[in-house]
Amino acid sequence: xxxxxxxxxxxxxxxxxxxxxxxxxxxxxxxxxxxxxxxxxxxxxxxxxxxxxxxxxxxxxxxxxxxxxxxxxxxxxxxxxxxxxxxxxxxxxxxxxxxxxxxxxxxxxxxxxxxxxxxxxxxxxxxxxxxxxxxxxxxxxxxxxxxxxxxxxxxxxxxxxxxxxxxxxxxxxxxxxxxxxxxxxxxxxxxxxxxxxxxxxxxxxxxxxxxxxxxxxxxxxxxxxxxxxxxxxxxxxxxx
Numbered sequence: 001x002x003x004x005x006x007x008x009x010x011x012x013x014x015x016x017x018x019x020x021x022x023x024x025x026x027x028x029x030x031x032x033x034x035x036x037x038x039x040x041x042x043x044x045x046x047x048x049x050x051x052x053x054x055x056x057x058x059x060x061x062x063x064x065x066x067x068x069x070x071x072x073x074x075x076x077x078x079x080x081x082x083x084x085x086x087x088x089x090x091x092x093x094x095x096x097x098x099x100x101x102x103x104x105x106x107x108x109x110x111x112x113x114x115x116x117x118x119x120x121x122x123x124x125x126x127x128x129x130x131x132x133x134x135x136x137x138x139x140x141x142x143x144x145x146x147x148x149x150x151x152x153x154x155x156x157x158x159x160x161x162x163x164x165x166x167x168x169x170x171x172x173x174x175x176x177x178x179x180x181x182x183x184x185x186x187x188x189x190x191x192x193x194x195x196x197x198x199x200x201x202x203x204x205x206x207x208x209x210x211x212x213x214x215x216x217x218x219x220x221x222x223x224x225x226x227x228x229x230x231x232x233x234x235x236x237x238x239x240x
Contacts, residue, residue: 014028015045122215132145153217165206171220171222185206186203221233
């Protein structure tokens with residue numbers, strides 16, 4: 001059972017369209033795996049829509065310089081503009097109805113991903129990013145997404161069976177959304193759908209028995225804290 005979820009603040013900001021792409025994909029993907037958060041997000045999105053619709057409409061105010069003598073001119077202009085707007089809308093609707101029926105219907109079905117003879121399905125939130133190449137280093141493989149966010153790295157991360165990420169802490173935040181398989185660290189065991197946010201207060205060494213696929217977001221390099229992996233810290237900017 002999923003034990004780790006996005007905070008309420010993240011769900012609210014996602015419903016209002018305020019999250020950067022990397023985090024929006026994470027929340028959307030989690031909600032496709034978690035019915036509880038999916039229901040909460042639907043309610044928050046409906047509330048956000050209601051607030052927008054409840055906003056007062058801007059009205060044109062006639063300046064005090066207008067007199068009764070030109071009131072009919074304003075009313076006539078308004079009527080003419082309204083008639084033109086109606087005609088424009090009707091013409092637009094005719095053009096829309098004349099278009100051929102769309103054949104590419106949006107598809108929210110899970111997507112197939114293959115790495116090292118392993119086949120997985122991932123949420124449709126990643127649809128636009130799965131053409132990127134895999135970078136393979138031993139038991140760890142990464143497909144980095146192009147999210148165009150200064151300093152932020154978003155990736156699919158695959159760890160082979162019996163694989164492990166060396167012990168590290170974080171210079172910024174690290175989000176891990178487990179998509180398939182399992183892994184564990186000092187803080188516990190994780191299942192698909194778990195949404196794990198860590199920062200500089202946390203130190204861990206994720207390891208997996210049977211292999212796993214994750215979506216990760218980092219806004220700063222990892223800082224390795226044990227063994228020979230500490231030699232990677234000077235080039236952390238290049239490899240995170």
